Amino acid sequence: MLSPPARIVEDVKRWMGERRDMYDKTQQVLxxxxxxxxIPGIVAEVKNxxxxxxxxxxxVADLTSGAKRVPGELVPIGSGDKAFIATVILTLEAEGRLDIEDPIGKWLPGVLDTGGYDGTEISIRHLLSNTxxxxxxxxxxxLVARYTSRATFTQHRFDAWSQQDLLRLAVSxxxxxxxxxxxxxxxxxxAVAVALIEKVTGNTYAQEVxxxxxxxxxxxxxxxxxxxETTFPGPHxxxxxxxxxxxxxxPADVTPENWESMVEEPGLAPLDVTEFDxxxxxxxxxxxTGDMLRVISAVASGSLLPSAQYRKMWTTVSTEGANWLPHTRYGLGSFELDPAMTGGVTVRGVAGSYWGHMFGALAxxxxxxxxxxxxxxxxxxxELLFKLAQTALAG
Structure with missing residues (x-):
């Protein structure tokens, strides 16, 4: 059997060294x-x-037992689900069942016709781009009043919110x-977009996604x-x-000037919020994390959508001045990071954070x-999100 040329051997060694360096740097971020x-415990999964x-x-996964975190844990992805909602709606558009320029009032008359809103002027695209x-x-x-302190969180952690509750909250x-x-x-x-999916299809959002x-x-x-469901049917x-x-x-008394005096004293033990509606x-x-590698790869590249809908998903708007994730532009349900913050590489992603969880996926x-x-x-x-973009994607 012929040996590979020395140049190929050296290229492979260099490639393996670069990959190991990337893994080491990503581990250092964790x-x-x-x-x-x-952060009590963190996991990251990288696709090459x-x-x-x-x-x-x-x-650790558990501060009491000291158990370590492991692959395959079930976790809520928070606002990462917005990319799923946008993908469902863009698929429906590709199937000819709606147009994202349709006013909401066409499909859900009256839902956005209260509190100063006008459903004839707000389009589906507006909802999906947060504009x-x-x-x-x-x-x-x-919402804030139910979860703002340990006492109120404990009292309301199992409160259930119906779709009608969420639609009412949206215009409150x-x-x-x-x-x-x-x-x-x-x-x-x-929340309005989910109701629209169900109105257009006659199916539940869960069925359509x-x-x-x-x-x-x-x-x-x-x-x-x-x-x-308030816990998880598998490892978590x-x-x-x-x-x-x-x-x-x-919460009504909290202002940008006094909020620091209103938050809990530092050093208190964290509250276990695992069980939560x-x-x-x-x-x-x-x-x-393994499934979400597939999702973010598809969302970023458009493999789930025809080219016309893919272009619409990634026609972005500025988020500057919005008091949101910095250095981003927003598409439909997903964002794009400023290459200046990611080592010069264009990175697309989803992220979400709420009590007890932060999730992100980038590609x-x-x-x-x-x-x-x-x-x-x-x-x-x-900064965690940007560090992982730099080590795992820009290295």
Whole structure:
């Protein structure tokens, strides 16, 4: 048998060394997150251009037992589900069942015709790009009041939110601008989008996301949480939160000037928030880092959509000044990072954070390289996302 030319051997050695260096740097980011950002436990899974993967972890899955985090854990992806919602709607458009320029009032008359909103002026595209003028639903007094302190969280953690509750919440505060005027991140717009999917198809959102995303990608561990589910039907980490004001603080009294005096004293032990009804999250999807590598690769590259809908998904708007994830532009349900923050590489992604969880998935536009990660506490620093983009995708 002939030996490979020396040049090929050297190329392979260099390639293997570069990959090992990338893994080492990514592992260092995970350890930094635990030691410097006060994250109990973190996992990251990386997909390489040749289809091989690497899994890394730091910290623990359970602060009591000290159990380590492992591959295949079920975790909520939070606002990562917005990409699923957008993909379903763009698929429906490709099938000729709607147009994303349709006004919401065409399909859901009256839903956005209250509180100063006008459903004849707000389009489906506006909802999916967070430019419909809807207020930031995460700041709705009714929502904040239920979960703002340890005492109120404990009291309301198993409250169930119906679709009608979410539609009402979406318009419970006045508009923050004209449709198309500017980006304001709003879960409420995606709650309306879920209702629209069900109106157009006559099926549940869960059925449509199964048809258009889960089955085509062969996702084996991803699902829409059923009504009443407050834990997970498989391996999962414990979730911990310190995202609270002091007990007794009225959220209405919190201002940009005094908020630091309102938050809990530092050093308190985190609250275990693993069991939690998350039906206030419009898409409410549970997945794994492995499944989400497939999802973000498809979303970034457009492999699930015809070219016309793919171009629409990645026609982006500026998020500058929106008090949201910095250094980004927003498409439909997904974002693109500023290459200046990622080592010069264009990176597309999804992310979400709420009590006890931060999830993110990032990929290059060709979908060949990707990283998905989860922390078992809420976002402590968005720097983590940028560091992982730099080490796993730009190296």
């Amino acid at each position: 350890e930094w997150a635990v030691s410097e950002v006060d 251009a040749d289809g091989s993967t690497w899994f890394g972890t730091a910290g 419909g003028g809807l207020f930031s639903t995460g700041l709705a007094p009714e 505060q006045p508009p923050v601008g004209r449709p198309g005027e500017r980006f304001v991140y709003s879960n409420g717009g995606f 199964e048809r258009t995303v889960f089955r085509p990608l062969g996702l084996s561990s991803t699902y829409v949480r059923p009504e009443g 980490p414990r979730a911990y939160s310190t995202q609270f004001y002091k007990d007794g603080v009225d 998350t039906s206030w999250e419009p898409g409410n999807i549970v997945s794994t 290059t536009p060709d979908g060949e390289r990707a990283v998905a990660f989860h922390t078992n506490t809420e976002a402590k620093s968005w």
